[in-house]
Amino acid sequence: MSLIKLRDYQETARDKTIEQWESGNLDTMLVIPTGAGKTECALGVMAHERANNKSFRALFISHREELVTQPLERIKKGWYDRLSEPGVVMGRKKELDKEIVSATIQTLAPRKRKGDEYKRFHTLRKMLAHGAFTHVWIDEAHHAVSPSYTAVL
Helix, strand or coil: CCCCCCCHHHHHHHHHHHHHHHCCCCCCCCCCCCCCCCHHHHHHHHHHHHHCCCCEEEEEEEEEEHHHHHHHHHHHHHHCCCCCCCCCCHECCCCCCCCEEEEEEHHHHCCCCCHHHHHHHHHHHHHCCCCCCCCCEEEHHHHHHHHHHHHHH
C-alpha cells in the first residue's frame, strides 16, 4: 500500500499529464494553484513512469535551495515505496549518479569563465555520464525561457 494518496484533482493532473505524454506531447506544463500539491502531482507522474518504463531517469531543475530539497523530502516521507532515493546537485554537493536528481540551475548552467571551455556544462556532462535523463521537470516553469535554462535544456 502506498504511503501517499493523491487527492482527486491531483490524480486528474497526474493522469492528464501521462495522457499528454502518451499522445506524443512531451512538452507539457502542469498548472495548479500554489499549495495545491504540484510536487505530489509530479512525483505521482514519476512513480507511474518508473513503474511502466524500462528506461527511467528524472531530473528536477529549480532555482532555489528550498525548491531543490522539496521533492527530496516528499520522496523520503511518502514515496519511498515507489521512487528511489534522490540525489542533490547543488553547489558543492554532487550526487550525480542517482536515478532521480534534483538540481539548481546555477550548478548546471554554463560557467562564464573566459578561455575555459571545458568548464562549460562540466557538472551536467558528469551527470549525463551516468545515463541520460528520460524525464525533466522545471519548477516554476516561467524561468525555462531564460538563457541559463535554455542552455541546459
